[in-house]
Amino acid sequence: MVPLRDLRRTGVDTAAAGGKAATLGDLLAAGFPVPPGFVVLTDAYEELVAGAGIEAQISRLVAARGPAASDDVRALFTTAPVPADLAYAVVGAWRDLGSPPVAVRSSATSEDLAAASSAGQQDTYLDVRTEEALLAAVRDCWASLWTSRAIDYRAHHQQSGRLALAVLVQHMVGADAAGVLFTADPSTGQRHRAVISAAWGLGEAVVSGTVSTDVVVVDTARRAVVSRTTADKQVLTRARGSGDGGTTEDPVPDHLRHRAVLTDAEALALAELGRRVQEHVGVPVDVEWARDTAGALVLLQARPITALPAPTGDVPTDWAVPVRGGTYWRASIVEQLPDPLTPLFADLAGVAVPRSLRALVDQALGGSPFDDDIRFLTVNGYAYYFFANGAFARMLAATPRALVWLARGEAHTGVRGWRERGHPLYAAQVAAWAARREDEMTHAELLAAAAALLEAGTTYYTAVQSVVPAAVLSEAVFRAVYDRLVRRDGDPPSLDLLLGLDSAPIRAEQSLWDLAEWAHRHPAVAVALRAGRVPDDPAWQQLLHDHLRRHGHVLYSLDVAVPVPADHPEPLLAALRQYLQGHGADPHERQRRAAEHREAATAAVLGRLDPLRREVLVRMLRTAQEAGAAREDALADIGLAWPTIRRFLRASGRRLEAAGVLDDVEDVFWLRLAELEAAGAGDRTPLGDRVAARKEVWRGQRLATPPQLLPQPPAWLRRSLVRAMPGGDEAQTGPVVRGVGASGGRVTAVARVLSGPEDSARLQPGDVLVARMTTPAWTSLFGLASAVVTDVGGPLSHSSIVAREYGIPAVLGTGVATQRLTDGALVTVDGDAGTVTLLPSDGGQDGDDDERVAPGEARRGATWSRSRALLLAGAAAVVVVALCTRRRVRR
Structure with missing residues (x-):
C-alpha cells in the first residue's frame, strides 16, 4: 500500500500505481484539492493472478475469443482468493484513513495516457463502507481490467506489453454536484475555451453519460462565460449512505430540474482551477470534478485530452x-x-x-x-x-x-x-x-x-x-x-x-x-x-x-x-x-x-x-x-x-x-x-x-459557408441571382437539400462528407460522395461511390460529366451539402429531382421507389427533361x- 500523496507522475510510479493514481498523487502533493487515500499497487494484482494460477487461462481465453471472453475471465477473479496478508494490508490502510466511506477506483497502467485515455474502460465502486465490501470492490476492480469494452479498446489502440491494474481508494466526496471539465474545447480545439458539464449529485453518472448535464463554456483568456445550456435534469445519482453503500438514482427535485448547477462565478473558479491543473501537467486536460456540500471544488481525476483537434478559430x-x-x-x-x-x-x-x-x-x-x-x-x-x-x-x-x-x-x-x-x-x-x-x-x-x-x-x-x-x-x-x-x-x-x-x-x-x-x-x-x-x-x-x-x-x-x-x-x-x-x-x-x-x-x-x-x-x-x-x-x-x-x-x-x-x-x-x-x-x-x-x-x-454574392442582396433578389450561380441557396433549411440534378437516378446510401484528398481513404464502396466540389483529381473515387453531391457545380461541370459516364446520380450546386449533411448519415439522392433527403437515423424509407444500388448501377434518368429553351x-x-x-x- 502506498499513500496517494507519495506518488508522482513518473514512469516508475505510473507502472506501479497506474496513470490515474500517479497523476492524482502528484496533484495532491502540489496542493490541489484531491481527496486523500491510498493505492493498492499493481504488484498486488500480479500476486493474485499468479497465486490463483489464472494468468495462462486469461491469455488463452482472450486470444481465442477477444471481448466475448469477458464474462469467463471475470469469473476467474470471483473464485480467486485474496491472499491473507494482502487483505490485512488493505483493511489496515483503510483504517488508517479513519474507516470512512470510500470510492474504490481502478487505475490501470494503460490508463490516462496522452495517446489513449482508456476512459471508462474499468469499473468504479462508490460509497464503500465495510471491510467485506472494500475487499470485494478491490477484487472487482482487478476483474474489470477484462471487461469486454476494455479488451476491445486495447485491441483497437494496439496496446500490448505488461498489463496490470492498481486500485485507488479515496475518501468518498459527499457531492451535491459534479461533472467534467475540458480545459480546451474538445470539438474545436480552441485552447482559450474551457467546456464544463455539470449535473446534480455524484459525477459517475455524468462520466457514463446516463444523466443530462448543463454545459458552460468559459473563455479563459477573457475570464468570461461565453455560453451556457441549462438542461432539464430529471435524474441524479447519490450515495445510499447506509449498509454496504453503493449508489442509487433518484428524481431531481422539481425546483432543481431547470436550475443551473453552476453560477457564472463558480464556472469561472472551476475553469481557473482547470487552468492551473493544465499548467501543472503541461497539456490540456480532461478533469472530473465535484462540489461538496460545503461548496468546495474537489478534483477526482485529471488526464490529457486525447484526439484533441488542432485549435480552431x-x-x-x-x-x-x-x-x-x-x-x-x-x-x-x-x-x-x-x-x-x-x-x-x-x-x-x-x-x-x-x-x-x-x-x-x-x-x-x-x-x-x-x-x-x-x-x-x-x-x-x-x-x-x-x-x-x-x-x-x-x-x-x-x-x-x-x-x-x-x-x-x-x-x-x-x-x-x-x-x-x-x-x-x-x-x-x-x-x-x-x-x-x-x-x-x-x-x-x-x-x-x-x-x-x-x-x-x-x-x-x-x-x-x-x-x-x-x-x-x-x-x-x-x-x-x-x-x-x-x-x-x-x-x-x-x-x-x-x-x-x-x-x-x-x-x-x-x-x-x-x-x-x-x-x-x-x-x-x-x-x-x-x-x-x-x-x-x-x-x-x-x-x-x-x-x-x-x-x-x-x-x-x-x-x-x-x-x-x-x-x-x-x-x-x-x-x-x-x-x-x-x-x-x-x-x-x-x-x-x-x-x-x-x-x-x-x-x-x-x-x-x-x-x-x-x-x-x-x-x-x-x-x-x-x-x-x-x-x-x-x-x-x-x-x-x-x-x-x-x-x-x-x-x-x-x-x-x-x-x-x-x-x-x-x-x-x-x-x-x-x-x-x-x-x-x-x-x-x-x-x-x-x-x-x-x-x-x-x-x-x-x-x-461563404455567400456567393457580396454585398449580400435582399432575399427576393438573392433567390433570383443564386439560380445563375454555381452554388445553390446557402440559406435553405429542412431535411431536403436542393441543387441541380446533373445525372439521373435515385439511390439511398450513407453520406461520406470529404473535406479534401486527405479524407479519400474514408470513402467506402457504395457511399454517397459529398464534397464542396470535385475536379478531375477525384475521378478515381467516382468508381466507388453510389452517388455524388457537391456544394458547387452544375449540369455541365466535370462532376456531372463523370457521374453520367459512371451511371450514378449526381446533385450539384447545393451550396450547403457539406454543412447540412452529417458524415455517416443515411440520405436519398435523387438525380432527376435534384434533391438530397436526409433520412431518419433508423434508416426509414419513404416509399418503395428508393433503390439501394452498387456503384455504377444507378439508373440514368431524365435529368435533361427540363425546358430545352x-x-x-x-x-x-x-x-x-x-x-x-x-x-x-x-x-
Whole structure:
C-alpha cells in the first residue's frame, strides 16, 4: 500500500500505481484539492493472478475469443482468493484513513495516457463502507481490467506489453454536484475555451453519460462565460449512505430540474482551477470534478485530452467587403478554391489572376484597360472576384463583340485556340521552368519562378474559360436540335450519343486500374498495398512514377498549399486498395461498352434520316463530342505548373526551416509574400507562432459557408441571382437539400462528407460522395461511390460529366451539402429531382421507389427533361459571362 500523496507522475510510479493514481498523487502533493487515500499497487494484482494460477487461462481465453471472453475471465477473479496478508494490508490502510466511506477506483497502467485515455474502460465502486465490501470492490476492480469494452479498446489502440491494474481508494466526496471539465474545447480545439458539464449529485453518472448535464463554456483568456445550456435534469445519482453503500438514482427535485448547477462565478473558479491543473501537467486536460456540500471544488481525476483537434478559430459571421462600389462573385476560377486561401497563395494569386483576366477582357472587348476595376480579393479568407460597377456595365455593353471574338477563336480562345496555342505555350513554359534545379537558384529566383509559373497557369485558365462555354453551347445546341427535330419514341436519349468519349480523367483512371491489375499479378506488392504500405518493389515504384509523371499534376484545389498527387499519392493508393479488394469496375470495359452503345445509337438514328438532316446532325454531334472531350482535357491540365511551383516554394521552406525561421517546410505556404521575401533577404525572425495563429484562424474560416454574392442582396433578389450561380441557396433549411440534378437516378446510401484528398481513404464502396466540389483529381473515387453531391457545380461541370459516364446520380450546386449533411448519415439522392433527403437515423424509407444500388448501377434518368429553351438560354449566357466575367467555370 502506498499513500496517494507519495506518488508522482513518473514512469516508475505510473507502472506501479497506474496513470490515474500517479497523476492524482502528484496533484495532491502540489496542493490541489484531491481527496486523500491510498493505492493498492499493481504488484498486488500480479500476486493474485499468479497465486490463483489464472494468468495462462486469461491469455488463452482472450486470444481465442477477444471481448466475448469477458464474462469467463471475470469469473476467474470471483473464485480467486485474496491472499491473507494482502487483505490485512488493505483493511489496515483503510483504517488508517479513519474507516470512512470510500470510492474504490481502478487505475490501470494503460490508463490516462496522452495517446489513449482508456476512459471508462474499468469499473468504479462508490460509497464503500465495510471491510467485506472494500475487499470485494478491490477484487472487482482487478476483474474489470477484462471487461469486454476494455479488451476491445486495447485491441483497437494496439496496446500490448505488461498489463496490470492498481486500485485507488479515496475518501468518498459527499457531492451535491459534479461533472467534467475540458480545459480546451474538445470539438474545436480552441485552447482559450474551457467546456464544463455539470449535473446534480455524484459525477459517475455524468462520466457514463446516463444523466443530462448543463454545459458552460468559459473563455479563459477573457475570464468570461461565453455560453451556457441549462438542461432539464430529471435524474441524479447519490450515495445510499447506509449498509454496504453503493449508489442509487433518484428524481431531481422539481425546483432543481431547470436550475443551473453552476453560477457564472463558480464556472469561472472551476475553469481557473482547470487552468492551473493544465499548467501543472503541461497539456490540456480532461478533469472530473465535484462540489461538496460545503461548496468546495474537489478534483477526482485529471488526464490529457486525447484526439484533441488542432485549435480552431471563431467561425466568421461578418461578411463586410473590403472595397465598395462593386460586386463580389464566388464563381469561375473561385469554384476551384473551395476553402479559405492560404496567405502566400492569396498574395501571389491576387496579382496573377486579375492580370490574366484583364488581358483577356481587354483583348475581347478592346477600348480602355480595366485596371483596378477587376480584382481578386478575399473576404474572411475566401476568394472573390470583384467587378467595379462601371466595369461590369462596360462588359455587358460589349457582349456582341466578345461573342464574335470567341467564335473566331482568336488568340488562345476556343477549342482550336486552346489546342493550337494556349496549351502548347503553357506546356512549354512549364517544361522550361521544371528543368531548373532549385539548389542552383537564389531565394529571390525561387519566388520569382513560382510567381511566373502561377501567372502562366492563370493565363492558361483563360484559355480553358473559352473552351468551357464552347462545350456548353455545342452540347446544348445538339441536344435541343436532336430532341425537338430528330428524336422519336423509342429513340435513345441525346445523352447516349455523348457518352463513352476518351478524355484525360478517364485515361488517368484507366492507368490507375492498370496499376491495380499489375499488383494483382505480384502478390507481395498486393499484400503491401492492402496493408496500407507503399511497396518497395523497384518495378512497382517505376510504374507508379510513370503514372504520376503523366497524371500527377491534376488538382484538388488551385491553392498551391494543397498537395497534388505527384507530391502526395495517398488518395490514389487508397483507391488502389479498394480495387485490390474487388471494388470498382474496370474502366476500360465500361468505356468500351459506352462507346459501343454510343456508336450503335448513333447509327440507328442517322440511318433513318434524310441526307440533309443527317449532315446537319452529324456536324453538330461531332462538334459537341470534340468540345466535350477538349473541355475535360483542358481542365485536367490546369495544374501542369503546380508540381513545379510547389517544388520551388518548398525549397524555399526547407531553407527557412534550416535557418530556424519556420518549424516545418509546409509552413512556407502560411507566410505573406512580404514575409517570405524578407526572410530570403536575411531576416531570421522566427515565424512559427505567427503561422500557428493563421492556421487557427483558417480552420475557423473553413467552417463558414461563404455567400456567393457580396454585398449580400435582399432575399427576393438573392433567390433570383443564386439560380445563375454555381452554388445553390446557402440559406435553405429542412431535411431536403436542393441543387441541380446533373445525372439521373435515385439511390439511398450513407453520406461520406470529404473535406479534401486527405479524407479519400474514408470513402467506402457504395457511399454517397459529398464534397464542396470535385475536379478531375477525384475521378478515381467516382468508381466507388453510389452517388455524388457537391456544394458547387452544375449540369455541365466535370462532376456531372463523370457521374453520367459512371451511371450514378449526381446533385450539384447545393451550396450547403457539406454543412447540412452529417458524415455517416443515411440520405436519398435523387438525380432527376435534384434533391438530397436526409433520412431518419433508423434508416426509414419513404416509399418503395428508393433503390439501394452498387456503384455504377444507378439508373440514368431524365435529368435533361427540363425546358430545352431554358438550357439554350443558359448556355448562351454562360458564353458571355464566362468570357467577360469568368463566372461558372465547370470542372
